[in-house]
Amino acid sequence: MLVNVPGPWSPLLGRLALSEIPYTNPILAPLFVVIVLAGIALVAAITYYGKWGYLWKEWFTTVDHKKLGVMYIILGLVMLFRGFIDGLMMRTQQMLAVGPGDNGMKAMGAIHGYLTPFHFGQIYSAHGLIMILLAATPLLVGIMNIIVPLQIGARDMAYPYLNALGLWITAAAVFLIMISLFVGDFSHNGWFGYAPIFELAYSPGVGVDYWIWTLELVALGTTLGSINFLATVVKMRAPGMTWSRLPIFTWSAVSANIIALTSFPCLQVALALVGADRYLGTHFFTAGFGGNLMLYTNLFWLWGHPEVYFVILPAFGMISEIIPAFSEKPIFGYTAMVLATFAIAGVSWIVWLHHFFTMGMGPYVSTEFSIATMLVGIPTGVKVFNWAATMYKGRLTFSAAMLWAIGALFLLLIGGLTGMMLSIPAVNYMVHNSVFVVAHFHMMLLCIVYAVFGAVIFWFPKVFGFKLNEAWGKIMFWLFSAGTFLVFFPMFMLGFMGETRRLDWPFDPHWAVWFDVQEIGIVVYVLSVLAFLWMIYVSIRDRAHHRVGADAWGTSRSLEWLTDSPVPFYNYAMVPHINARDEAAWRREHGFSQSRPDHFAAIHMPNNTGVAVYIGALTFVIGFGLTWRIWWLTVAALILTVLIMIYRSGKGDPGYVISAEEMEKLDRESRQNMSDGQQHLPKGGGYTGGTVTAYSAAASDQRPQGTPPGNSRPLS
Amino acid sequence: MSHGHSNPIEHPEVQMASRGSYLTGFIIASLLMLAATILVSGQVLAPFPLLLTIMGCAGLAAIAQIYFLLHIDISEHNIWNTVALVMFIPLFVITIGLTWWMFSQLYLRTMPMIPGMPGMH
Numbered sequence: 001m002l003v004n005v006p007g008p009w010s011p012l013l014g015r016l017a018l019s020e021i022p023y024t025n026p027i028l029a030p031l032f033v034v035i036v037l038a039g040i041a042l043v044a045a046i047t048y049y050g051k052w053g054y055l056w057k058e059w060f061t062t063v064d065h066k067k068l069g070v071m072y073i074i075l076g077l078v079m080l081f082r083g084f085i086d087g088l089m090m091r092t093q094q095m096l097a098v099g100p101g102d103n104g105m106k107a108m109g110a111i112h113g114y115l116t117p118f119h120f121g122q123i124y125s126a127h128g129l130i131m132i133l134l135a136a137t138p139l140l141v142g143i144m145n146i147i148v149p150l151q152i153g154a155r156d157m158a159y160p161y162l163n164a165l166g167l168w169i170t171a172a173a174v175f176l177i178m179i180s181l182f183v184g185d186f187s188h189n190g191w192f193g194y195a196p197i198f199e200l201a202y203s204p205g206v207g208v209d210y211w212i213w214t215l216e217l218v219a220l221g222t223t224l225g226s227i228n229f230l231a232t233v234v235k236m237r238a239p240g241m242t243w244s245r246l247p248i249f250t251w252s253a254v255s256a257n258i259i260a261l262t263s264f265p266c267l268q269v270a271l272a273l274v275g276a277d278r279y280l281g282t283h284f285f286t287a288g289f290g291g292n293l294m295l296y297t298n299l300f301w302l303w304g305h306p307e308v309y310f311v312i313l314p315a316f317g318m319i320s321e322i323i324p325a326f327s328e329k330p331i332f333g334y335t336a337m338v339l340a341t342f343a344i345a346g347v348s349w350i351v352w353l354h355h356f357f358t359m360g361m362g363p364y365v366s367t368e369f370s371i372a373t374m375l376v377g378i379p380t381g382v383k384v385f386n387w388a389a390t391m392y393k394g395r396l397t398f399s400a401a402m403l404w405a406i407g408a409l410f411l412l413l414i415g416g417l418t419g420m421m422l423s424i425p426a427v428n429y430m431v432h433n434s435v436f437v438v439a440h441f442h443m444m445l446l447c448i449v450y451a452v453f454g455a456v457i458f459w460f461p462k463v464f465g466f467k468l469n470e471a472w473g474k475i476m477f478w479l480f481s482a483g484t485f486l487v488f489f490p491m492f493m494l495g496f497m498g499e500t501r502r503l504d505w506p507f508d509p510h511w512a513v514w515f516d517v518q519e520i521g522i523v524v525y526v527l528s529v530l531a532f533l534w535m536i537y538v539s540i541r542d543r544a545h546h547r548v549g550a551d552a553w554g555t556s557r558s559l560e561w562l563t564d565s566p567v568p569f570y571n572y573a574m575v576p577h578i579n580a581r582d583e584a585a586w587r588r589e590h591g592f593s594q595s596r597p598d599h600f601a602a603i604h605m606p607n608n609t610g611v612a613v614y615i616g617a618l619t620f621v622i623g624f625g626l627t628w629r630i631w632w633l634t635v636a637a638l639i640l641t642v643l644i645m646i647y648r649s650g651k652g653d654p655g656y657v658i659s660a661e662e663m664e665k666l667d668r669e670s671r672q673n674m675s676d677g678q679q680h681l682p683k684g685g686g687y688t689g690g691t692v693t694a695y696s697a698a699a700s701d702q703r704p705q706g707t708p709p710g711n712s713r714p715l716s
Numbered sequence: 717m718s719h720g721h722s723n724p725i726e727h728p729e730v731q732m733a734s735r736g737s738y739l740t741g742f743i744i745a746s747l748l749m750l751a752a753t754i755l756v757s758g759q760v761l762a763p764f765p766l767l768l769t770i771m772g773c774a775g776l777a778a779i780a781q782i783y784f785l786l787h788i789d790i791s792e793h794n795i796w797n798t799v800a801l802v803m804f805i806p807l808f809v810i811t812i813g814l815t816w817w818m819f820s821q822l823y824l825r826t827m828p829m830i831p832g833m834p835g836m837h
Contacts, residue, residue: 234796258803262803266811292819295819349811350814359818361818361821361825362824362825365821
């Protein structure tokens with residue numbers, strides 16, 4: 001070992017010891033028991049119903065972009081819940097701990113509230129890391145994974161196996177951060193880390209190491225994914241899908257993945273240097289020996305700010321798909337929208353310093369970054385006006401997905417305006433590191449969450465063939481919005497009242513009432529989580545009544561609504577020829593929406609492979625071994641990974657061919673399956689009941705197959 | 717797969733790759749790293765010239781990796797690599813340039829001068 005770690009170390013187990021398992025912690029120990037019991041129940045249920053083979057063949061080893069996307073989304077939702085529980089614990093701690101004096105629960109070992117400062121520090125660090133990188137990013141990558149190939153008329157991603165690899169490496173990162181709950185502890189220095197507190201001398205435990213390797217793994221997975229997305233959109237577009245016909249969501253995916261590809265390496269380098277400091281004894285980020293503390297902050301935000309736009313741009317893309325569909329109009333200002341997307345992406349590289357305006361680099365530098373930050377408001381404003389103009393004089397339907405999209409616009413407005421305030425260095429000096437900043441970026445991230453829920457409701461019928469329950473989707477929306485209002489508006493006020501972020505003990509009794517309001521907000525959020533789960537349950541229970549045809553909403557616009565719902569594994573029986581920007585709307589308006597391919601051709605599909613699962617598992621072992629400094633395990637897993645990669649590269653994947661006759665049969669079955677689910681439905685079609693809107697080029701001779709949501713607005 | 721069944725070995729990107737160029741790139745990058753390490757650990761130069769020298773090594777290593785390992789150049793048959801190069805230059809200027817400017821301004825205000833550095837008081 002190059003550095004002397006405090007505490008015991010053995011060649012076999014590294015720093016791992018029984019004492020590292022927090023079985024005396026009154027929160028973690030019961031949680032551990034519950035999770036173990038739930039895990040045993042799950043394994044027992046899968047075994048009892050004999051589903052292991054199904055799970056392995058159909059899901060774990062799949063290279064199908066839709067299934068990988070679904071698994072990404074499930075992973076993201078689970079982590080969203082974990083991050084939410086962290087938030088709930090923080091809010092409860094601050095509510096209990098507020099005020100002067102000694103008000104802690106002695107049984108928990110806390111002087112204030114119910115958490116010790118060390119535990120509280122781990123919770124806010126995990127909350128931030130999880131929400132941004134393990135909840136928002138997988139949710140967005142998952143939706144892009146499903147929708148981008150469908151929107152460009154591709155059979156799969158350019159590199160199906162690489163896609164699976166990205167998922168399983170991200171899953172390895174999730175497992176690594178989850179295991180830090182029960183083995184050792186997690187980092188306590190914030191989700192982005194501060195030099196020099198993460199140096200070994202000041203954080204001797206394994207928490208920072210867990211943090212480093214979780215981030216490294218998720219950065220690796222996302223970089224691989226971004227290469228795949230770019231190659232897919234550049235190379236795999238259907239004939240006729242020119243760049244000027246690309247759907248806005250795909251454009252936003254392109255811009256976001258350019259940012260991801262160029263910025264994630266910065267994060268990996270920054271963390272590799274932290275790793276060098278902690279494992280090799282270098283001094284990149286210490287004050288002595290020529291190191292520089294702020295260099296870390298600089299390198300981190302060099303990635304961090306592009307990452308922020310990497311998560312917001314796909315959300316903008318989702319809003320841009322939902323609003324036209326429920327306004328029954330094409331998107332207003334397509335070209336301006338695409339240019340605005342790329343302007344935001346371009347500006348994202350030159351604003352990172354606004355995360356540390358208070359560093360002390362003087363007025364000239366601050367001015368440049370301040371102006372650059374304000375520039376972001378221009379393309380974002382263009383987008384907001386475009387969405388508003390799309391809705392203007394449209395035939396609006398306030399379905400659940402539309403409510404989420406419009407809600408996202410309100411959050412964007414609040415988050416954007418407070419962002420403009422924060423872009424002024426003078427303001428920034430006043431509220432730096434206060435909860436005002438925290439409230440600001442929660443507005444922006446919740447804008448993403450709103451867009452994601454809207455997108456999940458919007459595209460769910462495409463992937464699964466039936467709609468989610470509209471009423472419960474709306475109930476969840478209003479509960480979630482009430483929770484957002486109650487938690488984050490007091491937070492803006494507390495920021496102005498001088499509350500700094502990450503306080504385990506908010507000492508000022510004047511803040512108490514706002515903490516109580518925030519706690520009520522958290523309770524409302526809990527109700528919205530229950531409404532979400534109930535929505536899923538009700539929708540699956542009543543799925544037979546909510547089956548949909550190819551065009552699930554009747555007013556959908558882009559290419560993905562042409563193929564069957566649920567999307568067959570080959571996506572399109574024949575690769576479609578693209579005639580217009582909004583292909584589904586164009587075909588509906590010209591009476592081609594019912595037309596089927598008149599001939600079929602043999603297609604080539606990739607084989608499933610377990611290699612991605614094995615490599616994902618091995619990367620988890622590498623991360624775990626590095627965290628606990630078990631060198632033999634790390635080296636063994638690394639060598640095994642390389643050997644598996646060489647084996648896979650040598651073998652390649654010849655794929656398999658589905659003959660034309662077989663394709664015809666599969667297509668007939670898929671079509672039959674879809675229309676069987678529709679027999680009970682009246683042939684009404686869409687919100688307009690098949691009427692010609694002002695924007696139709698011509699009347700449709702065939703009624704669209706869409707079904708109205710359960711309680712849509714009656715047409716006047 | 718919508719692309720043909722053509723042999724991937726025949727793709728121009730793959731054709732450009734050769735064992736020789738990978739080895740050359742690897743050896744050049746390793747030698748530059750070794751040189752920088754020896755210079756720093758032996759403290760062969762004064763701090764500021766040392767800083768400039770290892771920066772020069774890093775720049776040469778970056779160019780060697782881009783050319784020999786990533787095969788990014790401005791030849792016509794490799795249009796996407798050229799696009800990547802065009803993308804790389806402004807990003808390089810932004811990240812390194814703005815960081816340099818930011819830290820030079822910071823050091824002017826907060827740090828003692830590095831021995832051997834011109835223009836600092």
